[in-house]
Amino acid sequence: MSAVTPLDLLGASILGWMALGLGGLFAPRRAILALIFPAGAAAALLVAGAALWALGAPAETAVLPLGLPDLPFHLHLDTLSAFFLLLLGATTVGISVFSIGYFRDMDRATLSLLCLEYHFFLAAMALVFLADDAYLFMVAWETMALSSYFLVTTDHHVPEIRRAGFLYLLVAHVGAIAILMCFGVMQGGHGDYTFATMRDAHLTSFWASVTFLLALFGFGAKAGILPLHIWLPEAHPAAPSPVSAMMSGIMLKTAVYGILRVTFDLLGSQQWWWGTVALTLGLLTALFGVMFAAVQTDMKRLLAYSSIENIGIILVGIGLAVTFHAFHKDALAALALTATLYHALNHAFMKGLLFLGTGSVLHATGERNLAKLGGLIHRMPKLALLVLVGSLAIAGLPPLNGFVSEWLLLQAFLLSPGLPQSYLNMLIPVAAAALVLAAALAGYVMVKFYGIIFLGQPRDEKIAAAHDIGVWERIGLTWLALGCILLGLFPVFVILHIDPVAQLLVGHTLGSSAAQTGWLMLTPILPERASYSPLVLFLIIAVGIFFTLFAVKKFYHGRLRRGPAWDCGFPEQTARMQDSAEGFGQPIRQIFELFFGIVREVPSPFDKKPHYHGETRDRLWDLVYLPIARLTETLSALVGRLQHGRIHIYLLYSFVTLLALLAFIR
């Protein structure tokens, strides 16, 4: 029995977070900024460290003296939890440090509430990963939802934000009930809700499938899987940027964790068609997300849709893993699973970085609308550089991290042939194609995102006043950017750390084969089948660049003139004539027209005040949600009729009820 275990450290930092949050209620403004958020970041660092340690260590469990009488809170720290805790901690460090600078000019009342909710949010997410019984899991889960709801509605005097918050909490709650039911199926019936007993419970294939689908629905609601995604593009932009970063980067992953936990850990065995369902849903989600991201004109909405896309990709990975595991191709399952987890980790860093970046832009310019931004690379060069890293990473370009996970996933696809199901073999190449399409579109989106915000000329006067980020923001962003780069350059190490998780879930690992030719070269199965070495690639390019630079410097006189850009002989070029965000999305809108509900009002040539308005609406809203709302309306109208106001009618109800019951027992 060693003196201190990872679980102790984790528990300590979770308690620390809660204490900090409560402290925020009483601390003065300066103290919140100067002490509490840094301390929170430190705790996050501790979490990351402990999780890293736990990835190597054997699983631990603990029982708290809290909870229901038969059911004290059970904690369980296995490698799966550890991996996601690592994700949580590592990302949070950057975000918390960033927040120190970001919230600097917020008034005390708001700030202290925000501090409370922020740290409880963190603690709740950590507990979600640690929970080992249904009750604690649900408590943590809903606390997470609740605190994030309050974070989203931080400036609640804006009606849209209130609406967004409500939508979010509603979807979250319905999802939570579904999760609850899924646990209800798995519990033995003797009121024992620990995960341990759920693992032992043997379900018939029907009930197992019900459980899986309930889990997919419940967690999908949190993850933003089609068609439960509607809250996401509303809520994420509404929140303050660090919060958006946490929700997109970390909270969505809790749903991934939940699906993995239920599918692989709690339900011992899978059925192959579950995988197909997940795969299809994932692809639809990914394509949908990236398509809508391409046509957004609000930078945070754009990022939110891109989150939907990435969740879709992750779900695809899960689907593959399930399929393979169901067919007992554990090596392939391990590959797909590793790709999935890797992508989850990457997305946490990339999306965190980007959302924080947009936060800084918002802070500096007060503008979220892409149509007003532009040219910030001159005003905010440091930010521009850091965000560039994030954009390239999320566009899935080598040698950064986004590419590695997509590469692994594609490998999993390519190695799939030879599944017993023939039409699965048909489906999978098409799926691969769709996935690649999504990834390529992500590139389009990111060029739009970065180009419109940072490049070109400012589209609005007030942008000129923008100031670059302060030191805290820079540290936070740099942390995340470094994460993106390192995760991209040293995949073998990452995979070696993911291995214990794969071992736990599918009983097979990648590391042995992945590292067989040394840490430099990533070879998932065999060197001659596939190999990729981002570091080498990076070095070659670097060498190439420097060589070229050197050569040019050597042989070239290096004279340089500055002048105005070429105006094509048209003298009065203004910044307004640049391509707008909407214009940039136009080709996509045209190609995938039938997926968008497009509303446009175009001015006639004779308008005195020509005004153009265009928006692309989410078809699913009209196709799914409005009908549900209307149905509820009509039903409640019908029910409302019963409350008729006439006492005779009421008496008649009682009378009829009585007679009916009497007749019934007769």
Place this chain on the structure above:
Amino acid sequence: MEILWTLAIPLIGGLLLALFGGRRFAPELNSAMSLGTFVAAAALTVRVITDGPITALNEQFFVDSFNVFLVALTALVGLTTSLFSRPYMRIEQHHGKLSVNMLRLYHSMYQLFTFTMLLALLTNNLGIMWVAMEAATLTTVLLVSLYRTPASLEAAWKYFILCGVGIAQALFGTILVYFAAEKLLGAGGNALLWTHLDSVKAHLEPTVLSLAFVFLLVGYGTKVGLAPLHNWLPDAHAEGPTPVSAVLSGLLLNVALYAVMRSKVLVDGALGSHFAGDLMMGFGLLSVVMAAFFLSRQKDVKRMFAYSSIEHMGLMTFAFGMGGPVATFAGMLHMTVHSLTKSAIFFAVGHATQKAGTQLMENIRGLIKTSPTIGWGLVIGSLAILGMPPFGVFASEFMIITTAMHTYPWTTPFLLTALGVAFAAIFSRVQTMVFGETVGQRLPHPPALVPVFVHLGLVLLLGLYIPPYLAVWYRQAAALIG
């Protein structure tokens, strides 16, 4: 002995306040009396938990862990409500809604109402229980019609007639039970004593008992507010003074459900089938679903929370109907947390409506801005009642839903729909009330929010940690009512 005190103090209080109820110190006297009641009840509780069930006055009174827990709850909520009603009623008087006589009536009836409920809980005699329930109806009728407005009169009238008729059915049921029992226990008093009935329940005539249960269920069910017998409930809650709404929701419904449970025990014993349970599950489910859809049309805040009470009573009935240790435990936990939460909500709502000068929700805005305590009280209370962890309501709903999912899966889609709809309905409205820009004037007296946060604190505690003795207590009770 404690029993006598528990009953005597509110009775005396009622008589005293009938005399001095209009004086300036009357609210304090009222609170003092409730405090006395609470102390006596606490003593009684301690004794029962330590010594087990007791009977008194040659078995006319009987206390086991099931009803003592309701006694304690009743006394507690009675106390906090009286504390809340001090400033509330003063403000009402200040707004000129109440005359001195009305105030006197209010205070006296408040105590008598407490008395009748405690009597209904403590008595061992099903007949007396019926009498007490009827008396509780009468007292609350006066309380509901306190303001003498057309609306309140109409509400009170409906309340009186519907519950009177319902209760009459319950009496018929009681007669039938007696009719079945006297063959075994002989005519005279004993045949209605629950302890004796319980001892011979296995031999009671099944057909009679099933008939009796129908009448009892319809009778007491009317007071529980089970759909479609619930129609009096929203009116009474919305039109009466807020403290009364609080005790109606928090206590009266529980007591009625208690009566149903007592009869269920007998019937189960006699029939040995799940007949009673099935009926209760049916009614419960119907109430939950109907209430949810009613909820999404509400404009009046108190009315809305009244419907939410219907929903939750339905949930409890459903849980008790399912039976089994977990579900019954959950049902009783839900009784506790619902009373606490709902009364807390009504406290907050009371002051909110006084601030806004209306009960219409679209005219209540930005509470968090004007008075953060009321606002947060309302938000947290609503989230708790909507079954958000880490509050106790979630704990019970957790057990209910999981058990239902395992035992009666077909019911869960209804529950899912109902809970979802109810959430959307309530939360969307609460959100607009507490957030956003503000309206509303200052209150002439400082609002009493200690009760709110005491209740919510307890509910939070029950969500995270149920003290062992409480658990033991619940389990004993659950074992008693199967």
Place this chain on the structure above:
Amino acid sequence: MTISAVLLQLFQDTLVVLIAPLLLGWVNQCRAWLQNRSGAGVLQPYRNLAKLFHKDAALANNASPLFRATPYILFAAMWLAAALVPVIATDLPLSPAVDVIALVGIFALARVFISLAAMDIGTSFGTLGARREMLVGFLAEPALLMVFFTASIISQSTSLITIVETLAHKQFVLYPSLAFAAVAFVMVLLAENARIPVDNPSTHLELTMIHEAMILEYSARHLALVEWASALKLLAYTTIGIALFLPWGIAEAGDWGALPLALVALFVKLTAAGASLALLETISAKMRIFRVPEFMGTAFLLAVLGMLIRFLLGS
């Protein structure tokens, strides 16, 4: 990895850099001939580069560092791409670092950078070009990957070396799936290298131009690097095509005797490829920009079809 392999790698690196403009020149020359023009001669691209390298660079006022860095990145990336395709011999020590997927990634990287650079100045032309380039790109990229996948499913590998070895040195099999892939690949090649019918390298007509619109603001050395990079890109694509579809004659690992033959073979193939490319360009007409998605979509579908056929027929 042996010293000989390292030498071979260095040799290929230098070779590609040097012959890239030559291929471009050859294609242009063929086009000139096909259009009954005498043409500027195959060495014209070298002259252009030299000229550009002597000019003074003119830079727009609000050009950012990104704008100036891009040509170098572009050049390095394309150079890497061209250098890693095993087109002479299959034991390139650096080739395992980049498999086909990574290769596509590198092309994407270059594309993103040039588009960003194009948007940097903030003229309407630049952004327009960038948009069109990305439009072409996001459709071409999957198509290219599908082509590669078809090949790599045949060879059970995504590493270029293994693919080439399988296709070149296993016993000869006819792969109908590869035929589809080949057609798709050619279409992608045309699109990606800004050739007719997708783009026209030899006009500056704003209605149609894509690549030229992006590099409108570049001058002198930057422009030279960009042009050179696109020449390298063309070479890279051509060699990839060769490696995939006519791999015969590529020397096996360690087989030094085969090298000269391989070199000759390479030059023959390149010549043929360049000529046929020119032919293709001449006989087809530039299409409207909005038709491009259909064109690329066709390529994409063909590639997927090839893959499906591979699964279906196992051939």
Place this chain on the structure above:
Amino acid sequence: MTNLFGQLINLFAALLLLIAFAMLSQRRVLSLINLFAFQGLVLSVSTAIVAWSSSQHHLYYSAALTLLLKVLVLPWILHRLIRRLNVKWDVETMFNIPTTMLVGIALVVFAFNLAAPISQMAGTITKGTLGIAMASVLLSFLMMITRSKAVPQVIGFLAMENGLFFAATSATYGMPMVVELGIALDVLVGMFILGIFFFQIRETFDSLDLKHMEKLKEE
């Protein structure tokens, strides 16, 4: 001897049912009240007979109580009320009388064969009366539904009380005394409260017509 009593009680039971029907069909408030008083009388007499026949002495008290309360006090209160409120108008019903009667007959049949199995096991000499009691309860329920004014509704309520009481005495030789007292008290208090109510309703709506009290509803 006993079966004579039995016949007597059955006779009274039949009388009770008859009165219930009469009330159901009665249009005038005054005569409703008289019918109610008469019903109380029948009730107390039958109770007395049961007491005599089965020498259950406490039943005498309840008979006396019934006499006092239901024959004297309540009718007296009601009379005073309607005089003070001068509401001697005819009672228009929701449905026309014949329909109501038909429904009533159906109810009686229903109640009878509901009570049939139970009456078999009734140990008292008064088997069969349980069905009648139940029938009269249901009938007064029906009456409450069909009457559109406040006062008749209350009378229906009291009549229901009577039916219950009859069930108690006939089927079970009466409830324990304490319970009966409690019930009587409740009825009395209830009646008072109702009396107060009538005046309040009257002064608020200046009518006792229930159609003024249909404001509270879901629109």
